[in-house]
Amino acid sequence: MLITADMKMADLIHLDFQLLAVIQRIGINLGFREKTIDEVCKENDVDTDFFIQIARSFHDKDYFPKEKFFTFKAEWLIHFLRRTHQCILEYKIPEIEEKIKLMVEDLKETTRNYELIKNFFTEYIRELRVHMELEETQVFPYVLALSECIESKTKTEGFEKYFNEYNIQRYLEDHNDIEEKVFDLKNILIKYLPPPTDSCKYNSLLFEIFKLEKDLQDHSKLEDKVLIPKVKLMENELENL
Amino acid sequence: MVRILVAEPSYLVRKGLSTILNELKTVTQIEEISSADEIREALTSIIPNMIIINTTISSMPQVEEDIRKHTPDAAVISIFNTPIPKNTNEKTLSVFDDKSVLINKLRSQVKSVQQTYIQQENSEELSEREREVLQKIALGKTNKEVANELFISTHTVISHRKNITRKLGIKTVSGLTVYAILNQIISMEDIS
Numbered sequence: 001m002l003i004t005a006d007m008k009m010a011d012l013i014h015l016d017f018q019l020l021a022v023i024q025r026i027g028i029n030l031g032f033r034e035k036t037i038d039e040v041c042k043e044n045d046v047d048t049d050f051f052i053q054i055a056r057s058f059h060d061k062d063y064f065p066k067e068k069f070f071t072f073k074a075e076w077l078i079h080f081l082r083r084t085h086q087c088i089l090e091y092k093i094p095e096i097e098e099k100i101k102l103m104v105e106d107l108k109e110t111t112r113n114y115e116l117i118k119n120f121f122t123e124y125i126r127e128l129r130v131h132m133e134l135e136e137t138q139v140f141p142y143v144l145a146l147s148e149c150i151e152s153k154t155k156t157e158g159f160e161k162y163f164n165e166y167n168i169q170r171y172l173e174d175h176n177d178i179e180e181k182v183f184d185l186k187n188i189l190i191k192y193l194p195p196p197t198d199s200c201k202y203n204s205l206l207f208e209i210f211k212l213e214k215d216l217q218d219h220s221k222l223e224d225k226v227l228i229p230k231v232k233l234m235e236n237e238l239e240n241l
Numbered sequence: 242m243v244r245i246l247v248a249e250p251s252y253l254v255r256k257g258l259s260t261i262l263n264e265l266k267t268v269t270q271i272e273e274i275s276s277a278d279e280i281r282e283a284l285t286s287i288i289p290n291m292i293i294i295n296t297t298i299s300s301m302p303q304v305e306e307d308i309r310k311h312t313p314d315a316a317v318i319s320i321f322n323t324p325i326p327k328n329t330n331e332k333t334l335s336v337f338d339d340k341s342v343l344i345n346k347l348r349s350q351v352k353s354v355q356q357t358y359i360q361q362e363n364s365e366e367l368s369e370r371e372r373e374v375l376q377k378i379a380l381g382k383t384n385k386e387v388a389n390e391l392f393i394s395t396h397t398v399i400s401h402r403k404n405i406t407r408k409l410g411i412k413t414v415s416g417l418t419v420y421a422i423l424n425q426i427i428s429m430e431d432i433s
Contacts, residue, residue, distance in 0.1 A: 062252070062273075112429070116419050123415055184416030191410065192423050 003056050005038040005048050012037060016059050021215070025083035026051055050076050058218060069226040070233065074147045077227055078140050084219050085132045092212050093125055099205040107196055117188070124181045131178050135223075139171050143227070146234050153241055168231045179220065182213045243354055244270045246289035248280060248298045249320060254336055258293060258320075261343055267351055277301040284311040288407055290354050293334070295320045316354050318346075367408060372426060374401040378414060379421035380431060 001015060009032040012019055023030075028044045028051075037055075041048040050072050056063045069077075100121055104114040145159045155164075186209050189202075196202055245262060249255040255273050262271055272287045274280060277298050283289075284307060292308060292315050299305060299319060308317060318332045325335040331346050338346075367375060370391075377387045384402070388395045406412050411420055421427045 062256075113423060116422055116429075120415055120419050180412045181416065184411045184413050184419075187410035188416060188419055188423070192420055 003037075003052060003059060005041075005052060006036050008032070009035055009037050009040045012055065019055055019058060021087070022051075022055050022058050025080055025087060026054065027079070027083070047072070047076065054080070064221075064225070066225060066229075070230050074143050074227075074230060074234065077222070077230070078143060081219065081222065081227070082136070082140065084215070085136065088212070088215060088219075089129065089132060092208070092215065093128070096205065096208050096212065097121065097125065099201065099208065102201065103196065103205065106198070106201075111194070113193060117185070117193070120181070120185065120188075124185070127176075127181070128178055131176065134171070138166070139168070142166055142168075143231055143234075146231065146238060150234055150237055150241075155238070155241075167235060168228060172228070179213060179216050182209060182216060185209055186213065242270055243267055243291060243351055244287050244289045245272070245291045245293065245351075246283055246287060246315075247271060247273045248275075248277075248283075248292065248294040249273070250275050250295060250297060251336075254295075254320070261340070261347060262351075264344070265348055265351055267355065269351070277304050280304055281307050281311070284308065288312060289315050291316045291318065291350065293318045293320060295322070297322065316350060318350060367405065371401050371405050371408075374398060375405055375417060375421055376426050378402065378405075379418040379427050381414070381418075 003012060003015070009023075009028075013023070026046055028040060028046060032040055035043075037051065038048045041051050053065055053068055053072075057065070100114065100118050104118050107114055142163050145156065145163050149155050149159050186206070189206055189209070247255055247258050247262075249258065252275070255275065259271050259273060262269060270287065272283055272289070274283050280298070289312060292312070294304075294317060296319050299308075299317075308315065316332070318334060321333060321335045323335065324337045325333055327342075331349060334343060334346060373391060374387055377390060382390070384395050384398045388398045391398075405417070409417075409420060411417055418427075418432060422429055422432075
């Protein structure tokens with residue numbers, strides 16, 4: 001079903017509960033009563049069209065209006081990406097970490113295999129943090145400064161001072177793939193690790209890993225297909241001011 | 242599992258192809274892309290056994306080269322936006338083909354793909370050589386070091402690595418290390 005502005009916000013969640021993540025990350029709280037998407041967005045100072053486009057593309061992987069996304073403010077996108085980082089680092093990752101630790105505890109008498117998994121995941125968390133911190137401390141501030149310059153039609157002082165030498169190409173050069181290890185972890189758990197007796201815990205761990213992978217894929221798609229091309233356009237615009 | 246990449250700019254045609262492929266009842270993973278920009282990433286991430294590609298995409302610069310480089314064994318089927326004569330090669334489809342023609346051509350192609358290298362893939366066992374390469378990679382050696390130690394070229398090491406990744410479904414070095422320990426190819430003490 002096509003998501004539209006006159007749809008009730010509560011119905012949207014019934015349609016696809018995964019969109020709860022979008023609603024939370026865009027900065028909207030639950031408790032909608034009978035309000036429509038448009039009404040809820042306006043109350044929360046969220047651009048309705050931006051919300052609709054994000055919700056549609058998270059709901060249906062074939063729907064991805066790239067050009068349309070370029071027209072939205074970079075700030076909105078960054079705000080959304082930041083909340084996603086936060087959610088992944090502060091909530092999803094610790095949850096998986098906790099589950100792995102439990103497995104190690106439960107099985108330490110019989111096998112050391114889960115320590116391997118734990119170490120593998122610890123290494124992954126470190127990489128993920130580095131990756132996300134780089135975006136938080138360099139890329140996002142850069143894009144915000146760039147956007148300010150374009151709005152004021154001149155290179156601002158702050159931009160000249162901090163980012164005159166920087167461009168998005170530099171970021172792309174040391175931008176590494178953060179999904180590969182999750183893919184590996186999934187396959188190791190499904191195919192190669194002898195399963196423990198309590199498969200309920202095991203399944204719930206795998207389930208969380210699948211969700212994390214999907215979340216990271218959606219996140220990277222927004223960064224790679226929208227944010228970065230948009231920043232390139234903005235860089236050109238600044239050049240031609 | 243037959244992995245198929247559909248590279249077709251038209252959403253309608255793409256969906257139509259996916260629908261027909263899904264009717265084939267073979268376990269398939271279908272990935273869709275709409276432009277030449279996305280092809281390299283798709284080739285390396287899903288490593289398709291079969292590529293169904295519109296000629297407007299395959300004629301773009303670099304595309305054929307990328308396919309040859311990343312998936313030299315994949316069966317490539319072309320889709321034409323124009324009508325094509327009947328009884329042409331089974332590796333060409335036209336958007337004007339009717340369902341019976343399409344389904345016959347696709348079925349025989351998928352079948353032949355299945356027979357040729359799905360068999361190899363199902364015998365997921367690594368070859369003796371691949372085990373040796375894996376052991377060294379898992380110990381943290383570079384492609385070059387592995388090549389020197391086994392008296393083979395780096396190129397060969399890379400191609401072994403591709404096969405290992407394809408067979409095991411593990412892409413990163415740390416993932417391969419975990420696999421190697423679980424399967425007693427190396428021991429935990431070796432890496433500490």
